[in-house]
Amino acid sequence: MDKPRLERPVVKTIDHLTPSLLGAMLGNPAVAGFEAESIGTGQVGEVYRLRVHYSDEKGNSPATMVLKIASRDPRSHASGISLGIYNIETRFYDELAPAVAAKTPCVPGCYYSAYDKDSGFFALLLEDVGADALVGNDLHGATLAQARLAMAELGRLHSALLSFAQQAENQWLVQEGQLNAAMFEELFRAFKERYRGRVTPEHLAICERWVQSFARFSDVLLQPGAMALLGVTHGDYRMDNILFPPAGDQAKVVDWQLVKVGPLAIDLAYFLGGCLDPAERRDWLHELLQTYLNALTAAGGQPLVTLEQLKRDLRMNAFYGVTMAIVSSILVRQTNRGDDMFITLLSRHCELVRDLDAFSVLPAAPATGAQDWTPLQPEPQDELPHPAQENKYWSESWYFDFVDESQGITGWVRLGLTPNLKGNWYTALVSRPGKPLLLLEDYVAPASSGSGHTLHLQAEHYEVTHEVASGEELKTYRIRFSGKAAAYDMPDRVLRGDRASSADENLMLDLTYYSVGMPYQYRISTRYEIPCAVSGIVTINGQETKLHNVPGQRDHSWAPRDFWALDWVWSSFHFGSQHYHATELRFFGGARMPIGYVQETGGEVRELEGVVCREVHDNVASDEGRLVSKMDITVTPRGGEAMRVSVEPVGHAPLRLVSNDGRVSLFDRAWGRVRLEDGRTGVGWFEWNQNVLDDEQV
Incomplete structure (x- = not known):
């Protein structure tokens, strides 16, 4: 009986293919060697013609065949995984191609197919139509x-x-x-x-x-x-x-x-x-x-x-x-x-x-001019969890940040429900100038319990509750966290995957987020953002810091979210009663897409039709160099004039995100000071999702 498709061996690169592996794939131990010739110009896969040598009578095994595997180019490989095309093609040859063969031989015969959903690699051994085709x-x-x-x-x-x-x-x-x-x-x-x-x-x-x-x-x-x-x-x-x-x-x-x-x-x-x-x-x-x-x-x-x-x-x-x-x-x-x-x-x-x-x-x-650009708003029920989809990277995320510059304490929290991965994600960080970064990160977090209005996670080293009162959807949200957080004297240690620099510290958060603007619904995805005033208590090793109406942001999304499929710059910053959200999506093909708003507390929302981010990284020849040292953002409200915002990162609180298939994203995050061209100053949080494309940096 054949092995289940996901348990069959795959081929990561042509260098990994050996005669014994090829023999196992063909079910023919007589494979003694082969030569591989690259053919085709595929952008998300690599194709080779194999000329196979056998130690004795080869039986039904062919003298030549075509091997198709995933691209070794990191961007192309990431696209193949994110779009699901590796899985789709191997599944076609497994499940549909035999029926096609019964009516027409126009689909090449398939000797072997395998796809590993965890690694994102696959292998197809196909009939060789002939070098003279x-x-x-x-x-x-x-x-x-x-x-x-x-x-x-x-x-x-x-x-x-x-x-x-x-x-x-x-x-x-x-x-x-x-x-x-x-x-x-x-x-x-x-x-x-x-x-x-x-x-x-x-x-x-x-x-x-x-x-x-x-x-x-x-x-x-x-x-x-x-x-x-x-x-x-x-x-x-x-x-x-x-x-x-x-x-x-x-x-x-x-x-x-x-x-x-x-x-x-x-x-x-x-x-x-x-x-x-x-x-x-x-x-x-x-x-x-x-x-x-x-x-x-x-x-x-x-x-x-x-x-x-x-x-x-x-x-x-x-x-x-x-x-x-x-x-x-x-x-x-x-x-x-x-x-x-x-x-x-x-x-x-x-x-x-x-x-x-x-x-x-x-x-x-x-x-002409009749396009309705009225900003979209979520419904109150969107505040609650949504049914999960089958997509591997489908997730539902609740995110919160705050900045109390006067007391020198900032932070952010994210709960991600990832039902099709190994576990949920939970992250809590607190940044203080001149003091270690406190970080709790768990990528195999337990399932949440509670009703739709309350999400509760109980793990070995922490406990967390997120809740919104019935009738307060999109208005008020409370998060409570208590647990052990790792201490890092330098944030670049996190990007490099190093261990914490000192013993864990006790961290407690009890924060309430009050909406001070209109919830803004994305047009391209199921996601909304809300500018907030944040009050509550941050407790570190028993020492309390009380927050009172400090600027913050929260968002909620439910959709496929592959951190390793594209880069982006996300930002949320505040000038007193004026709030900005500006995101620049960066597709691997070179396209950039702007998303965001500017709004006054209690005032109208104006969408952004342009977001251009130009950041500068530390000049260090290592992953540490991925920390952003400064950035300019040019934002253009729809129908308005472009405005330039200067960003000075003050405290970094990054993550190193590693996918099941080995891809790496350096997820730099920082709170910082911002300045408009008219001289006004403010604060906010910024993130740069940066996919590592050079294997030597992984």
């Missing part, structure tokens, strides 16, 4: 013969996979989109900045119109008669992912990393729009659609859709390629070929939109 090229596009073959294979693939869309055990194929309208708008903003000189005004106008309609397009899809034929889609069906052997009329389809349930027409639109010269596509479209339809009908034994319905579905999904070109170009690592490919694909997809009159299916365009 022609790999499709997105930039060159398809010939008519290649397009015919691609459409026929797509029809057979969709037929073979159709039944999986309705089976309960395949819920992993039903993936909720992570792209919402606010995120799409910000990614498009970054796209325009990067490619403005390379996109024609006509095509840029098509993109603008689609971005404006993105939020309301789901309503169009729910209208009577608008529902397209659903099934299991490849999700990335283009020439780069199709191989054409020199003999016969058979193509091989690879890279099943985006397979999911969806409208079958998105695969059609993605290939027909992106892989064909627009002039040739206009001439060939009817024939290619009929080729697909004939293959779909023949493989299924009965008609599933008419040609007219197929054309309607194609029109409804014509913008899929536009979306993919915009989003993918910003989120993946930028290369010259990648830039050429994305601009070419965008141009072709925009021409498909125009030729199909896909604008006719969009909701009416909003009037």
Whole structure:
């Protein structure tokens, strides 16, 4: 009996593959050696052709095969884990590919598949289609013969996979989109900045119109008669992912990393729009659609859709390629070929939109200036815990900070419920200038008990209660903590993973957070932030410090949160009765996304449309150099003028976050003084999530 998929060995790098390991993967102890040749240009994985030598008769084991493993590039590896594509592709070959093989040989045979959810590594041993196979090229596009073959294979693939869309055990194929309208708008903003000189005004106008309609397009899809034929889609069906052997009329389809349930027409639109010269596509479209339809009908034994319905579905999904070109170009690592490919694909997809009159299916365009930028607010019930999702990095987090500059004491606390990891997270820190940093960090914290309004954790060295009174949601929150905290004379010790510098100290917190502004709901995620006045008592080794209405911030989020998938700068700072929250998300592809607000106590909230952070790190050649020594933030309220804020970190309270798969984030946190250009001064907390990408620094 085969081992469960998650217990099979994986291959971290090609250097780790040995003849004995390869023999174990193949179930053939006669493997005596192999040579590996790198092939392909994948951005989130590495692909090798293996030429295998055997000590005796090899039986059914092949002389050559293809090995696919995770990328050794830390950013690409992090993206593969965070997006779930390593798990998806190995699961496709385990669970879906055999059914496809029964109807068409267009999917390479799989000799071995394994995925380790803890380490994030995987291994696929696949049939070698042959070194003389022609790999499709997105930039060159398809010939008519290649397009015919691609459409026929797509029809057979969709037929073979159709039944999986309705089976309960395949819920992993039903993936909720992570792209919402606010995120799409910000990614498009970054796209325009990067490619403005390379996109024609006509095509840029098509993109603008689609971005404006993105939020309301789901309503169009729910209208009577608008529902397209659903099934299991490849999700990335283009020439780069199709191989054409020199003999016969058979193509091989690879890279099943985006397979999911969806409208079958998105695969059609993605290939027909992106892989064909627009002039040739206009001439060939009817024939290619009929080729697909004939293959779909023949493989299924009965008609599933008419040609007219197929054309309607194609029109409804014509913008899929536009979306993919915009989003993918910003989120993946930028290369010259990648830039050429994305601009070419965008141009072709925009021409498909125009030729199909896909604008006719969009909701009416909003009037100029009619975009509603009224800040969003959470509901009172959002204060309470939410149902967990299956995503590995789904978490629910409650965060609190405070600054009492006059008494020289600051701190922050975070409770993170992480049901799909090894345990919950709990962190409590107190920083005092000239004194050791006090830190309690627990990444295997026990499950919480209590009602929805009360969260209680009882561990060996600490006890904590978080509570909000019924009727006080979003207004008042109390936290109580008592336990042993490690003492660090230098905060960089935490980043390096060193032991505490002195004995543990007794720490107690009894703090109440009173909201002094409007709770601000993020547009791109389920999260809100609230400026607060904080009162209570901090007790260190029996010595009390009383806080009275000092500035602070709290937030609450419930969503997938992979600290190792991107960098960011978060900040919350206060100038008397004026409160700022400014976050700059930093995607590995280079895009940056602003989030935040400025508001007066009891006054209106103004969203920020621009956040640009420029920080300087200590000039030290070690992890210690990741501590930020100063920073400038330029914030731009929506419709207002940019303002420059100077930040002087005073006390660092960082963490070193290590994922189950070994990735490291240096999570520098500091309280500091801030100064506006008009001379006003204030205080706040700041954090820099910095992924370690050089193995020598880990």
